[in-house]
Amino acid sequence: MTTAPAPAPLPVAPPVAAGPPAGGVLTELQARRLGPVRRFFVRHPGAMDAVVIVVYVLPALLVAVASADTVIRRDELSEARVAVLVAVLLGGFVLGGVALGWRRHRPVLVTTTLAVLTSLSLALVGSPGAVDMALMFAMYAVAANRPPRVTWTTFGVAILLVGGATMAWQDDETTGTVEVAAPVPATTAGPAEVPVEEVVPLGLDSMDSVESRVVSVSMELAFLLVATSIGTSVRNRRLHVADLVERTNALARDRDQQAQIARAAERTRIAREMHDVVAHSITVMIALSDGAGVALTRAPDAARTALDELSSTGRSALAEMRRVLGVLDDDGAPLTPQPGSHDLTALVERFRTAGLPVDARGLDTVLPDQATLQIAVHRVVAEALTNALRHAPGTPRVQLCLTRTGSAVEIEVLDDGPRGPVPYAGGAGRGLIGMRERAAVHGGTAEAGPRPEGGWRVRVVLPTTTTTTTEDA
Incomplete structure (x- = not known):
């Protein structure tokens, strides 16, 4: 395929729209x-x-x-x-x-x-x-x-x-x-006649x-x-x-306002990503350390298993944190693979080891071949179980149900509420905000609130698409 010759360059206009000089406005x-x-x-x-x-x-x-x-x-x-x-x-x-x-x-x-x-x-x-x-x-x-x-x-x-x-x-x-003098014949007769000159403007x-x-x-x-x-x-x-x-x-x-907004949004995104990546792991680690301390004298083998899981969870949290911080590295730090649907079983097992009685169904559900949706499912499940572990200690049961319909993936997490007084667990509600935003990105919905019979319910619906998105292409 041949290309047409490039046209002659046009005269360059004055650099008015190039932007103001650094440190001031354009005059x-x-x-x-x-x-x-x-x-x-x-x-x-x-x-x-x-x-x-x-x-x-x-x-x-x-x-x-x-x-x-x-x-x-x-x-x-x-x-x-x-x-x-x-x-x-x-x-x-x-x-x-x-x-x-x-x-x-x-x-x-x-x-x-x-x-x-x-x-x-x-x-x-x-x-x-x-x-x-x-x-x-x-x-x-x-x-x-x-x-x-x-x-x-x-x-x-x-x-x-x-x-x-x-x-x-x-x-x-x-x-x-200009005026000139023009001779005018005398109008009187007699021997003493003298020509009289009258000043007449030329053409006036x-x-x-x-x-x-x-x-x-x-x-x-x-x-x-x-x-x-x-x-x-x-x-x-x-x-x-x-x-x-x-x-x-x-x-x-x-431009400056957009840059400020972008910086603020990026800080918020990083904070929520750090929360999603690290917070649930730290919560599991705390639960594992507490359980290991209680079982140290009565069940040494269970305590050793809890300590091994604690070490594994800590390494996983460290790797995840490095991956998130690597995004900010100008040199392009290598990124580890994003979590997908195959990590849900290991994720649930980690919470069970931490003492959370999770009754999981649908973990073998085949999710759509969309990396962003698989990441969203993983983050939502991790956040919902983390909330249950943190805010409902001693709950007798946590139900996790993952289903896929013809047009959406549904995630529902139910707990029966805490048993006994709930210690202050802190938090600023970023986990729930992150779930809602992840659902909104995919055009879905996220609901979280108390159940009428007691406990807490989280339900997230993520619509699926059968066509390849622009980013995947």
Whole structure:
């Protein structure tokens, strides 16, 4: 079978979702690929504001001086009027630069203020001077820092103010329209006729004036749209990066929580496994040692048998504990075989030797060829008999019944209750919890509680399957 050639590698995206750095959370500055200059300006926004003001001041000063020079050259204006107009033009330039210093903190207020200043400049001088340039920077700040509804509302207010003022008060002479002198024939007759020159603006009749103002409004609209578009694009990129950063940090928090939960679950699992593996063996060992001590003088042979069983049980418990702890060994310690159905007879005999009168039926039942289910059966039987040995000392009979139906394996352990006072045996109920969990893994049920006629009853049902599970495959 031939394989298709591997496609060309795609460009690698910025490592935003790779996870936060060790010991902290991922920040937007870490997620963005910035050079040293841009990183400096991101960390020092005041320096960026100063650069914006400088970028505005250099060309705006030339525009303001040019407009003022046009006003000064107008012979029909008085010196006082010229001084006022020049002051308005240069003052608007200064106020525009000052206002830009607040554009990051109060962008909507700064934009509205600059739109009003532009309208006043048009009303007083007939020219926006350089204030409209500052208005574009301010409009960019609104789009970059405010939601679309606020942005377009501010944009509408600004274009209405500036566009209305332009249509009403723009002075074509102040904005740079060229005028020429055209000779006009005299309308009076006589020998003293002298040609009279009338200053006529080139192409500046009423229709041309309206068209000129419409062009000016269109240019203002275009510049503000460009500034708004750039600001909106920058804001969307910031929001996108911030969303990726938040998702990455949320995934990191979930990962840490899952790791903590997994560690806690693993500790609990190990504790219950240790309980299932070792506790019943230790209980049998205690019973065997007590029995050997009682029979030591009266029945030495029985005491010797009990001591031999005690030694065997201790070695078995040690081997089981090593097997459980070997799971935690990073080097992969060799594991002993898991207990299966063939170990049930030896398990019951061990409890009988410890003095528990077990009446067992169905130990020769053939269990399904599923290792996990066989282990579960072994652990449930061991836990149920351990509880009887620990909490029902002197009971005259313990009935163990193991049966297999067409769809399940049933385990039932009954005891007649203790005879005499029950010594405190300790325990935290982990054995019963372990039985319920083992049954739940196989979709079964586990019931444990007192019997109406006295004693204790444990019944566990483990469903069987006829198909091979994924793990076995």
